[in-house]
Amino acid sequence: MIHFILNPNAGTNSPQKRARIRTVLEAIPTAKVWLTEKVNHAKELTQKAINEGATKIIAIGGDGTINEVASTLLYSHIPLGIIPMGSGNGLARHLGIPLSFEMALERALTGTLITIDSAKWNNRMFFCTAGIGFDATVAANFALRGKRGFINYIYSTFVSLITYRPVIIDELGPIFSFTVANANQFGNNAYISPESDLQDGLLEVIQINPGTTLQLVHLGISLFRKKLHLHPLVNIKTVKSLQFHAPKGIPYHLDGESLVLENDSVEITIIPNSLLVVK
Structure with missing residues (x-):
């Protein structure tokens, strides 16, 4: 059934x-x-x-x-x-x-049935993207609005830009955003990791460094043109697992859900071939 x-x-x-x-x-x-x-x-x-x-x-x-x-x-x-x-x-x-x-x-x-990878952020699973920084702030503001839809997401993005300050990851210093991607986008065709593959047993780590307002505007355009990986503020590496430390209590997002870091240590791992889906 x-x-x-x-x-x-x-x-x-x-x-x-x-x-x-x-x-x-x-x-x-x-x-x-x-x-x-x-x-x-x-x-x-x-x-x-x-x-x-x-x-x-x-x-x-x-x-x-x-x-x-x-x-x-x-x-x-x-x-x-x-x-x-x-x-x-x-x-x-x-x-x-x-x-x-x-x-x-x-x-x-x-x-058609296919098997895809999943990923784990400490003790929580994700299948698309997860991260901290600006994107997590947008997700938090979006959740607070209590209204859905793309227009409200754009509104939350502009509100976040006004007050946002870079987050410090102990191992990297200040970052604009830090995303771990299993899939290629956040949603709404916002391609945070255009070359990600759900079946390769790997995760992409997208580090976006702080920049000028003009650079960030260009970054946003690149996000929807599937060219974010070519932007000078962006560094991408491929991993099977990673660990980092960030301030406890800051927001993070996991498959679009807004959450708060419960401790300052984060461990992320890929779980290959773990979910059967209909494509």
């Missing part, structure tokens, strides 16, 4: 469209629909679906919902289908999954 894990509050769809989506899913023979109600609820529902013998689990929501379901499916033989309904949809975009609900549903039901 196919199980759907649906976040009914994801994205910016109207109540009417959300109701229609649920109706379409519930009409699929031999399928079961679970609705999330709180943070981490998708993990609980995924485990229930596994216990009920699910043959495929399809996550419907943003990157946070995808992360919760994927984290629970690690090392299992149950494939993850993705129907993107979030603000960024980074993993779905990297995999080439359509953003249209109808097309994404068809892909999730009939698409």
